[in-house]
Amino acid sequence: MAQADTPHPSTPADIPGPPRLLTALLVTMAVQMVSTGGALALSTIAPIAAAALGVAPALVGFQVSLVYLAAAVTSVMAGGIVRRFGPARASQISMATFVIALPAFGSGSLPLMAAAALIAGFGYGLNNPAASQILIRVTPEGRRNTVFSLKQAGVPLGGVTAGLAFPAMAVALGWQSGLWLAALAPLALILVLQRLRPAWDADREPGARIAQDWMQGPRLTLREAPLRALGLLGLLYSMLQLSLSTFTVVMLVTEHGWSPVAAGSALALIQASGALGRVIWGFLADRLGAGFLVLAIVGAISGAGALAIGPAAAAGPGVQLALLCLIGNTTNGWNGVMLAEAARRAPTGLVGAVTGGVLILTFGGVVIGPAGFSAAQGLTGSYAATFALFGLVSLAGAAFAFRAHLANRR
Known part of the structure; x- marks a missing residue:
């Protein structure tokens, strides 16, 4: 384990040490929390909202799919955007899309809400490539699964946050006012990121051509068998993960008689379990040195749990x-x-591109999942x-x- 603390070769000399790691982790986690909460706001x-708009609640699945459809498109370009503008600026762009999208979600206009979903998705697709580029510089090799899982705990x-805040604000202030107020969170993070730009964007390449590099990540992903496997797993696992986040509240309210606030609180507990799961499973992957084995375990538990939802009710x-x-713990893990x-x-300096390439397949599952769930539930x-x-x-x-x-053990 002596080599576990060796930093990534691309680590610049001016960003070393635990204090910088803690700052990077907290800020990237906060960006992830805000973007995920914004993407799921209408679901909670x-x-x-459906009663006010006169539509079926299950249609929220199509709104979530629009978010992640746009995120999938962005993932293709994300590596080039991060290289040209830097990961901090890319994160600011992401947050700016939610400053626009959240008030638009509260507009009460279905066409404007659909457009807002696409805008939010564009920003969402920048998060992980930018964060990976930041974190890989400051994370010791033997702690990467743990650190990346801590950052990804921002999703649940x-x-x-969304499950607790938005239903409560909807009851107290009205569903539209809560969405308008929530736009202050991404605005605050834009200001925080501005202070970090000099260090985090120091190695950006202003001459990088986004259009020229847009296929670099997908090419690298498809060329290497382990990266292809990771992308396919992301596609399969994200279908259940996003469906759980999107339809739990609707299921509990419409099929089991829970109040909206109680169902939102239940979703918050499920997501909290997921946040804990990300840390636990990431730590276990580091300890075992077997990421694919951990991925197999969480998939098996998630799938078995989903089969038992009907009898458990x-x-x-x-x-x-x-x-x-339990399902939230594993399907978020x-x-x-x-x-x-x-x-x-990933090759040195191309972490953002490779991350974007893997996430194209992952977002494909996210797009298929909620929309497919809506269609299947209708049948x-x-x-x-x-x-x-x-x-x-x-x-x-x-x-x-x-x-x-x-295969990787051979």
């Missing part, structure tokens, strides 16, 4: 919530491990039955991850 108040923590709210928290594995295999008439179908997808991913683990 779907019954309330953003869900926790009959056992009472406590059992149902406990199971949903893979992202940091995947990103750390991708960064570890089955049951959220529990639809979750069971998505559990089978997660189990297929677990089998594939275990096969990749065995």
Whole structure:
């Protein structure tokens, strides 16, 4: 383990040491929290907003899919954007899209809300490539899974914040006012990032051509078998992950009689369990030195749990919530491990490009997941039955991850 603390070769001499790592981790996590909370904002108040708009609550799945469709497109260009403008500026651009999108989500106009989803998705797609470029410089090799998983804990923590804040603000202030007020959070982060730009963007390449480099990440991902495997796992696992975040509140309110605030609080607990899971599974991957094995374990538990959602509902709210928290713990546990594995295999200076290439496939699953869930739920008439179908997808991913683990051991 003596080499575990060796920094990445691209680490510049002016950004060393734990204090810089802590700053980088906290800020990138905050950016992730705000963007995830913004992307899921309407999901947490779907019954309330849908009633006001006169549409079916399940349609929120298409809004989430629009966000991640735009994020998938951005991921293709993200490596070039990060190289040209720097990771701090790229993160500021991301936050600026949510300053625009959140008030537009509260506009009450369906066309404007759809446009806002695409704007938010453009910003969301910049987050991980920029954060990976920042974190790889300051993270010792033996701690990468843990650090990247801590950063990715911002996804469920953003869900926790959204699940607690938006339903409460909808009841107290009205659903639109809460969305307008939330735009202050990304605005504050733009100011924080401005102070960090001199150090974080010091190695940017102003002459880098975004259009010329847009296929670099996908080419690298498709060329290397482990990177291809990581992208495919992201596609399969993200389908259940985003569906859990998007449809839990609607399922609990419409099928099980929970109040919107109670269902939002349940989602917050599920996301908190997910945040803890990201840290636990990332730490375990570092300890075992076997990222693909950990990815197989979390996929198997997630899939089995999704199959049990229907029977658990009959056992009472406590059992149902406990199971949903277990699924949240595992279905949120893979992202940091995947990103750390991708960064570890990336050529020096191309972490952002490789991350974007892997995330194209991941966002494909996010696009397919919520929209596919909405369509499947319309056919089955049951959220529990639809979750069971998505559990089978997660189990297929677990089998594939275990096969990749065995292949990488040879």
